[in-house]
Amino acid sequence: MDKLRRPLWGLIVLLIGIGLGSCKTTQPRTSTAKPPVEESPRISIQSELPVLPESASQQVITRIQQKAPFDPIEQVIQESQARFLQGEKDLKAGFLEKARKNFDEALEIILRSGFVISQEERLERHYEGLLDRIHNYELAALKEGDGFTEERYESAPIDEISSGELPLTFDPKSKILAEQTLKKVPHDIPLALNDTVLRFLDYFQNNGRKAMEAGMQRAGRYRRMISQILAEEGVPQDLVYLCQAESGFKPLAYSKARCKGLWQFGAARGQEYGLRQNWWIDERSDPEKSTRAAAKHLKDLYQQFGDWLLAMAAYNTGPGNIERAIERTGFADYWQLAKRSTIHPETQKYIPIILAMAIISKDPGKYGFEVTPDPAVTVDKVHIDSAIDLRLAAESLDIGLSQIQDLNPHVRRLTTPRNDLEFTLYLPEGTKEKLLHELAAIPEDMRVNWRLHRVDEGETLSAIAKKYRTTPSAIAQVNSLNERRNIQVGEKLIIPVTPDRGRGASPIIAGSWVRHKVKRGDTIASVARDFDVTSAQIRKWNKLGVNTRLRLGRVLVIHPPELMAKSSPPDNTSRQGASRHSDGANEKRTRVVHRVKKGETLFAIATNYKTTISSIRDWNNLSQNESLKAGDRLTIYLGR
Structure with a gap:
């Protein structure tokens, strides 16, 4: 068996060898040497890894996480600047008193900060910049008249009435009363009766009663004048109720739409019809001139639309809006335009308000109103081309300042305009000659500064002089009096109140401060002498160091004992003949x-x-x- 197995295994081995030999390629095999393998260096555990640059997002996150250090000086500057910017906004909006307070507070924030301004360059630069800018604002205001003096105004009734809550229904009795009124009283504009008009009739008898009564009372002041002008311009008398709806007959009424006066003219429309508006006057508040302008404007609108209701609607919303509404609907009828809401919601109420006021005013007793109209305002008109202080005019006529202001609501300041031949000053009837007689004794260039004073019991020239910051001898000279003579109770004296004449321009007074702009040759000592204060005080108020020199144009803050700058003219030679022997x-x-x-x-x-x-x-x-x-x-x- 073993002999048989050996040849068998030999045969198997031979067959396997033949099979493997048949798989070889015909090309000779090339041997490829393997590269030597280098041993990787060992990395020390203690070696540092390279620092990669941060990405942009990582940098932003880092900056957010790192809080900037607190900068107290920057905080003071920002707070001060915020106050100043608010003052600028107030100034542009016409709120002059608010502007002055904000400007003062902008400076006070720095002065209260505890920093020595002269030792902090950023703070000093900001502080002096503020002083210069505020100084320029105040100087411009003072050149124009009273400086930062707030203008008077009142709210316009049309705003309150238009936003009032209108009843959803009306009392049927109101309709019956209104129908009776229309049959009884004449009217020259169409007085329609519909649901909206009747609802406003109820409104004025209830929630709107106060506004209705006030307008009916004040109507007495201007009704006669308005009626005359409407007749002269050939327009309906019932347009007077448009005036009542707009302003309640308040010449100083000012609406949210920035319209002003009895007839609520906007600035542009007022200028179009000759109502001048400047620093001194705003003729939109002149009762007579604004009435003339309104009559002409309404007449023009009637000629454009051929219908008084459309003309009144155009007066409220503008003729362009009415034209477009007519083009869209094809109806040249106010009620159709209102029904289709193609005109402004306020204008949809505007005509019903006027008609409801007209119906009640024509027969007030029927609707439960018992109002006594104010007496009619009757005036003299005087044209004075020189500026005059309204206080001087009031003192000349022995009336209160408020009375002269009420007659002249178009005068925006206490001073009338200079060299304005078109300006009209209104006086109580019968007083024109008296004013002209009193003014004749006062030089034209002094009518803004000089005053008139009626002597009270116990007063002396010295006491009066002290009150007006002048001297007894000055009062005596202008009144041709012996300074030693006793003055009589009731005697009227001209008071020569002289404006300050400091070196250069007058200092600007704000609150308890005077701001003095440094001129060539000024030193701390010379400025201190001019204002009757000490050099140490000026240094303290302005955070000046002992060795600080004044820079030309710098503005100094000074608190003088009195708000009167003292003159010190810089001439060096005297009048010929002057005394050389002083005691x-x-x-x-x-x-x-x-x-x-x-x-x-x-x-x-x-x-x-x-x-x-x-x-x-x-x-x-x-x-x-x-x-x-x-x-x-x-x-x-x-x-x-």
Whole structure:
């Protein structure tokens, strides 16, 4: 068996060898050498990995996570700037008193911060920038008149009435009463009766009663004047109720739509019809001129639309809106336009409001109203081309300031415009000649500053002079009085209130501060002398160091004992003939030389320097009859 197995295994091995040989390729085998395997370097556990750059998102996250350090100076600047910007907004909106308060607070924030301004460059730059900008705003305001003086205005009734809650239904009795009224009283515009008109009739007898009564009462003031102008312009008399709806006969009424006056003119429409609006006046509040303008405007609208209801609707919403509504619907009828809501919702109420007011006003007793109209305003008109203070006008006529203001609601300031030949000043009837007579004694260029004073019991020239910050001798001279003579109770005196004449422009007064802009030659010591304060005080108020020098144009904040800047004219040579022999008292006082300006008088100069006319005459050897000429030089000794 073993012998048989050996050949069998040999045969198997041979067959396997033959099979393997048949699988070889015909090409010779090429051997490929394996590259030597390098041993990888061992990484030390202690070695640092390379730092990769942060992505943009990672950088943003890092900045958010890292809080910026607190900067107290920047916070003060931001708070101050916010107040200043609010002041600018108030100024542009016409809220002058608010603007002044915000400007002052912007500066106070810095002064209260505790920082020494001169030692912090950013704070000093911001502070001085604010002072310059506020100074320029105030200077511009003062040049125009009263500076930061708030203008008067009242709310317009049309706003309240249009937004009032209208009854959903009406009392049937109102319809019966209205029908009786229309049969009984004449009317020259179509007084339609429909649901909306009847609902407004109920409204004015209930929730709107107060507005209705106020308008009916004030109508007495202007009804006669309005009726006359409407007749002269050839338009319906019942248009007076449009005025009642718009303003309640309040000349200072001002609406949310920025319309003003009895007839609620917008600025552009007012200018179109000749109503001037500037710093001094706003003729939209002139009762007579605005009535004339409204009559002309309504007449033009009637000629355009051929229907008084459409004309009144166009007066409210503008003629363009009515034209487009007519084009869209094809109806040239107010009620059809309102029914289709193609006109503004306020205009849909506007005509019913006017008609309801007209119906009640024509027969008020029938609707439960018992109102006594105010007396008619009757006036004299005077044209004065020189500026005049309304207080002077009131004092000249022995009436209160409020009375003269009520007659002149179009005057926006306490001063009338300068060199305006078209301006009309309204006075109580019969007083024109009295005013002109009183003004004749006052130079034209002093009618803004001078006043009239009626002597009360116990008053003396000295007391009156102190009240108006002038001198007894100045009052005596302009009134041709002996300074030693007793004045009589009831006597009327001209008071020469002289405006400040500081070096250069007058300082700007704000609250208890005076802001002085540094001029060439100014030093801290010289400014301190001018304002009767100490150098230390000026340094303290303005955070100035001991060695700080004043820069030309810098604005200093000063708190003088009185809000009156003292003059110190910079001339160096005296008037020829001036006394060269001053007594010992004068030698101890500060000596200045004043160059006489055109129109100046001795009493004005004496008042400005807080001295007396007789002293100036003595110092300069002037006789009683010697007059001054422009260019003369006067020696003045300041009593400090």
